[in-house]
Amino acid sequence: MSNIIIIGGGIVGLSSAYFLQKEGHQVTVIDKSDISSGASFVNAGYITPSHIIPLASPGMIAMGIKMMFNSASPFYMKPRWDTDFFKWSWFFHKSSTKAKVEKAIPVIKDINILSRGLFEEIKASGDLGDFQLERKGLLMLYKTDASYHHEREVAEKASFLGLEVAELNQAQLAAIEPDIEIDAKGAIHYECDGHTTPTEIMPKLLAYLKKTGVQVKTNEEVVDIGFKGQNIDQITTTKGSYTADEVVLAAGSWSGELSKKLRIELPLQAGKGYRINVHRPTGISMPAILMEAKMAVTPMKGFTRFAGTMEFSGINTKIRKERVLAIAKGAKSFYPNLEIHQAEIDAAQTGMRPVSPDGLPYIGRSSAYKNLTFATGHAMMGWSLGPATGKLVSEVIGGKKTSMDIAAFQPERRF
Template sequence: MGKSVLIVGGGIVGLSCAYYLHKEGHEVTVIDKSGMDGGASYVNAGYLTPSHIIPLASPGMMAKGIKWMFNSSSPFYMKPRLDDNFLRWAWAFNRSSTRAHVEKAIPLIREINVLSKDLYIQMHGSGELGDFHLEKKGLLMLYKTRKEGQHEKEVARRASDEGLEVTELTRNELDRLQPGLSPEIEGAVHYLCDAHTSPNEIMDRLKMYLRVQGVVILQDEEVIGFTRKNRRITGTLTSRATYTTDEVVLAGGAWTSGLLQNLGIKLLLQAGKGYRINVPRPLGIHLPAILMEAKVAVTPMRDFTRFAGTMEFSGINHRIRSERVEAIARAAQAYYTDLEIRADEKQAAKCGLRPVSPDGLPYIGKTSHLENLTIATGHAMMGWSLGPATGKLVSEVISDLPLSMPLDGFHPERRF
């Protein structure tokens, strides 16, 4: 028998939860405090990335954060601030940035990414959302320096050991695949296992499909609290009404930890701001790529090319730092010959807040505190890639079905 389920959060994770819960016969309502037309699910690079097997929390990352702390245009920026939640998160992030953690995380990240990519492909093949943009051209990792090249080749070898399709390219091989690259680029690693999409297109079609299927989607309505009795949530209070449902899913992205505080649950989570610039002109860029030294993502999407990047920890805000936008534009122009990003295109840049856990792995599953609460957040830079897998797993948890993969490594109450 189906349950009534309220999903808090209308990004790719929340909508994916709605998609799979509806398929299992549940009565689903999605609620979001925004107009559901912006944020991390709309400004990301659109990658489906089995290749991204290394978590953000890895050796050397905290040192980079400290080194770049006073450079607000750096790729990885932590704004100095005396905030208890941030300091506890930073301490846990540092403790997680070990080789042992990376080795433990790699198979988990690989498995959930492969599962999610397969689900995107199934969704595309079903025709339920129409013929949305999904291309399986892989992902180029472009490097200018021997240091970055050697590092990525080591990752590529590990990815190959994990069964992922990857190849190393010489400069001549690279030029045949993607003309117009800077002569400073030495070569690339090509992750053939990856794919790319146009996020806005999928988000709009997913919302339309869900509404047609009878899923209730409530926009511009903020959750302000909960009522509870014993070990169950009995009501979800919003700025407009109170909802009583059998199950509650918190998929509120960077805002999830704040929502959990209303329930007396502490979840270490920080907002990692990312930026994007869209260029709606033909640029001759055919393959998605990451510009290694600059940590900038380049994606040829439907009718435009997107340049995205940075991880900025400065709290929950949507302030656009012009120096960060300029850094993305400069990097792109340094890797592609004859590329110029115009002032109006930079002026139209947007940002989104990714929810980042201390160990770089998502939080998926129930807690010991409340038996009808499921958490789905903390995906860091892989939120878009992992949306469908998270939705599928959440639907299996709530429906008491066999899990597509074990969730122990993603448990919301794991220790750091």
């Protein structure tokens, strides 16, 4: 069995460690943080087979340019001189065609279904103890006919692929969500979806890995990656150096910069998201996407989470107050009786999602290095796809037939 180093301790890195240790490998996870914050902790907690349309889709670049000078907009690209961002934007534009989106849809569906099953297997195993894993589905709430017709097209594709979908009118919506008033014309209900509480699962997963012998190095940043020929032979951190038989790059939004140390160009941009937690009864029992507000609502264990926005402004943890306020305002527009307090707004947190130009993750072996496997670039689906990615990584490293075809995720693909 191999000695494996995983760079990155988010849901993808820890899921990779989970499945690799089960195969008997000696695993070390290295993360620059204390693994208590970031995208794996502030996301909406969705398990979303319904999210079959990649971020790179027709009209998204035009929307980004239109919203570029409104820092409160749901989809914001900060104007800046950055050659990596220019290249990524060009690749994103090239990927945003109807033909490429249609090709990506079944692949995205398959990996989401795989991951949903693995979440259920992990819970059934008892390895992490009990945790929230509910299958109530996801409501796509809409106020306008335009939003309805847009989502109806997606729903038809999802239904064709075998996913469970229903339409709800206002009366049916009130029946399924009786304890809070909703200002919406109706909803598309993706019954195939589930939800969790990331802040519950991440500590439990971390504790399980430590208990089973996985070495977890926190507050330790990888500063260099050495190689000889087609093999990585040294990982240098702020606290020391390591050697390994295999290396997994699961460093989220930092994966692109680390790839440069290996002379690999991995087009990747950090897409910042924000969340507000409300630790009071809200009456909300169903996960929902508020379509016109472009934000997510999740009833988690002990609180309700309001999350959203996609901000491309480089790697930074700056919280833009106008973006947080836009989330609170969006929630109020759909739930008129809901009040989000100023203290809750002030306690908002942010996380950065690694976004590839075509909206598909990078999963698989490097073509440049024999002992390097990529596991990054999941955009808004990182949480949903964590277990599937970990399973696929363990199969790639173990030389096994993968649970699904991963050709579309080839890390050094051309755009």
